[in-house]
Amino acid sequence: MSDPILCIHGGAGRWRDEITDPALARPVHDGLDAALAAGGAVLASGGSALDAVQAAVRTLEADPTFNAGRGSALTSGGWVECDAAIIDGADGRAGAVAGLRRTRSPVGAARHLLDEGRHVLLAGSEGEAWLHAHGVEACPEDWLVTDRARRELARWLAGDQGRRGTVGAVALDRDGRLAAATSTGGLTGKRPGRVGDSPLLGAGTWADAAAAVSCTGLGEAFIRTGFALRTALRIGDGATPTAAAADGLARVGSFGGSGGAIVLTRDGRWELATSDSAMARGVWTPRGQQTWLAR
Numbered sequence: 507m508s509d510p511i512l513c514i515h516g517g518a519g520r521w522r523d524e525i526t527d528p529a530l531a532r533p534v535h536d537g538l539d540a541a542l543a544a545g546g547a548v549l550a551s552g553g554s555a556l557d558a559v560q561a562a563v564r565t566l567e568a569d570p571t572f573n574a575g576r577g578s579a580l581t582s583g584g585w586v587e588c589d590a591a592i593i594d595g596a597d598g599r600a601g602a603v604a605g606l607r608r609t610r611s612p613v614g615a616a617r618h619l620l621d622e623g624r625h626v627l628l629a630g631s632e633g634e635a636w637l638h639a640h641g642v643e644a645c646p647e648d649w650l651v652t653d654r655a656r657r658e659l660a661r662w663l664a665g666d667q668g669r670r671g672t673v674g675a676v677a678l679d680r681d682g683r684l685a686a687a688t689s690t691g692g693l694t695g696k697r698p699g700r701v702g703d704s705p706l707l708g709a710g711t712w713a714d715a716a717a718a719v720s721c722t723g724l725g726e727a728f729i730r731t732g733f734a735l736r737t738a739l740r741i742g743d744g745a746t747p748t749a750a751a752a753d754g755l756a757r758v759g760s761f762g763g764s765g766g767a768i769v770l771t772r773d774g775r776w777e778l779a780t781s782d783s784a785m786a787r788g789v790w791t792p793r794g795q796q797t798w799l800a801r
C-alpha cells in the first residue's frame with residue numbers, strides 16, 4: 507500500500523500581476539484548491555490515480571481562470587482549439603485529443619479514447635464529431651470563449667507576448683499506480699491547427715511505472731526535448747525528480763523556451779519545478795493540501 511499523493515499545476519508563465527495582487531491571486535488559489543479537493547476525494551476513497559487526475563483536470567477545465575477548457579487561450583482566428591492527454595502509468599493505456607472547439611471537458615474526451623482502446627490521439631473536427639456521437643459531451647463554442655481570453659488576444663495582436671498557461675495533474679494511488687493528465691488551450695494567438703506539447707505523450711504528458719509528468723510552457727521546446735518521457739526515464743535510471751526536472755528545463759531553455767513541470771515518483775517523491783517567474787501549483791496528501799503561485 508502506498509500513501510496516495512496528487513500534484514497539480516495551473517500553468518507557468520509571466521504571472522507577475524497575479525502574484526503581487528491578492529485580488530488576482532485569490533481565484534487562482536481557489537481554483538487549485540477545488541481541483542485538489544476533487545482529485546484528493548477520489549484518492550481518499552481508494553479510487554485510482556487515473557480517475558484522480560481526470561477529476562482534478564476536469565475541475566480546472568471548468569474554471570475560466572485557467573487556460574484549458576472554458577477560458578482557453580484563443581487562436582489568431584479568435585476561437586479555441588483545446589488539446590489534452592491522459593495516461594495510466596500502470597499499463598500504458600492512453601488517450602489524447604487535439605484541436606477541439608466544442609467539447610466541455612477535453613480531458614474527458616481523451617479518457618474516452620483511453621477506455622475505448624483503439625486509437626490514442628484524435629484531432630480536428632472529424633475526430634470531435636465522432637467523440638460527440640459516442641457520448642462525449644459537446645458544448646457551445648461561446649461557452650469556452652471568455653472575455654478575458656478575447657482581451658488577451660487583442661493584446662497579443664497589438665504586440666504583447668501573450669499569457670500562457672495549461673493545467674495538469676499527476677497522482678499516485680494506494681496500489682502504487684501512477685497517472686498523468688494535461689489539458690490546454692495552448693498559446694494565445696497560435697496559428698489555427700497548431701498542436702502543442704500537452705496532448706503529445708512523451709512531450710508534455712507521460713506516466714510509467716517509475717514516474718508521472720505533466721508540463722506547461724513553450725510547447726515547441728517541450729516537444730523538441732521529449733521532456734516528459736526523458737524525465738521519467740532518467741528517474742527510472744536513478745535520478746531524483748529534482749535533478750531530472752532541472753535538467754529538462756535547462757534543455758528547454760537551450761531551445762529558447764521556459765515553463766514548468768510537475769513530477770511524481772512511484773515511491774512518493776515529488777517536484778513542482780519552473781523556470782518562469784510563477785507557476786500555479788499544489789499538492790494534496792491525506793494529511794492536507796497546499797498551493798503556491800510565486801516561483
Ligand code: ASP
Nearest residue numbers: 670671672692702723725
Ligand atoms: N504548453 C502549452 C502549449 O504549448 C502552453 C503552456 O503551457 O503555457 O500548448
